[in-house]
Amino acid sequence: MNTKHLPLIVAIALPIIFIIALALILIVPSSRIKPQFDFVYTDQSEEYNRNYYEIEYKNKYDIKEGKLTLTPIPSRFSTRVDKTGIEYKEAPTLYYYDVIENTSREVSFADMQNETFDAGPSSPDGYQVDHDYNSRGVFELFGSDSNSGYYISKGRGKKLLTGISSPYYGGDTIKVIGWIK
């Protein structure tokens, strides 16, 4: 075998093999992300609202015996000292996430009364939803497009939930209430 061009061939092949290996390790598990269970969530956590916005919720959502329920929040949990100008609401806005269509829509508490839920935090098929700063690029260079947002993940694979937008920088403000069985 003629080996005189071997260093050149290896020099070119090595980065290509590295990229292919990374793709197999990182992209393939993500392509296998196929969640089956939809979930409901609120767009901001009760704790965050109570401490930083002039909104206080009287109730929060819970899953009891597989059903969506409203549980009153005791007012003493509020850390706000100045109580003036606070808007009181029954409960946070509820959203339904369709994992197949990758879309989100607002729903009412009444709409969800016939559904059976799994409280989680993981879905019955092992998926969970987290916020991630999936900033693409190297050393913050070579492309500044960022994929920060909410991801549904299982093991090493994850998929961006395009139906949920990040409400603010640094936000971990959605709260998954339960997975619909």
Next chain:
Amino acid sequence: MDKTQILSLVQEKIKEGIITSDDLQKVMHEEQESKQAHVTKNITNIFYIIGALIILIGAVILTVQNWDDIGFIGRVLVTFGISLATYLPSLFLRDSINRILSQVLFLVSAILAPIGIVVLFSEFDMNFGSLEQTLSAAALCLIFSIAFFYTKRNILVIISMFFATWGYYALLGHLFSMTSDLTKLATMIFGVSYILLARYYQDRLTAVDSAERKERRSVENILYGIGTIGILAPAIFIGGIFDLLAIALIFAAFYASVFVKSKAMLIFAAIFLITYVIKITSDYFVNSVGWPLALIVIGFLIIGIGYGTLYLNRRYLTNKA
């Protein structure tokens, strides 16, 4: 053979009548002419480089100051136009007398081409994201690699590798969410590629004259140097198992520097060994022995590394032509 031996040999040949005083005068005269020609050539080369700098500065000022006035065509002509106007003639300046001129023109072309691409994307209000950067860098790498295979100009190796590096990182950035450790690993892989390329370049190409030989040595050293930095810098800072692997890589670099006769690799291996000693001392030994004693030990180790590097350089590398 030293100077005295040479002079006595010449004297002997004069006595024998093989060499005459005319021959000696002729040799002296030719040498003087050659020196004068060399000075003239150097001055010409300096003019080429100054000219190239003026072109680049002019193009940048023209574009920035008159961005709105020169219009789309003007902006593209100043960047892409000059890039093409310097690239094409350089392809045909293949004789050795135009070696510096063609390389300066290639450099002007390589600097203006990516600026031209950015201008073009901006004109069409298109995002110059990671995918666009990958494709642009790949195209430029291909264009300048073709020029290298056609003209064998040394600067084109550096230019092509610059665009290849840009394309590599842009592609990684496009495809993956690059963590710090993944970036370091990717850099190490590319460092290996640089070293292999330097090795291939060293083995395969023969220089026409001593000036070109010197130029090729510089390119080899640049490739070896970047490759060594690419491997050792991330290896030292990844941590964990790489704390052990890094020292093996550093000594491998010392060995390889002698094997491939690269001063750049030797110098960077020494620099990274010093960095490694400081890092490991601060990470693992400072708490037990304290900074003052650690500094004394580090000081002695640095002196030792310096001496060892100088020894390797004198013993194995300085005789290299």
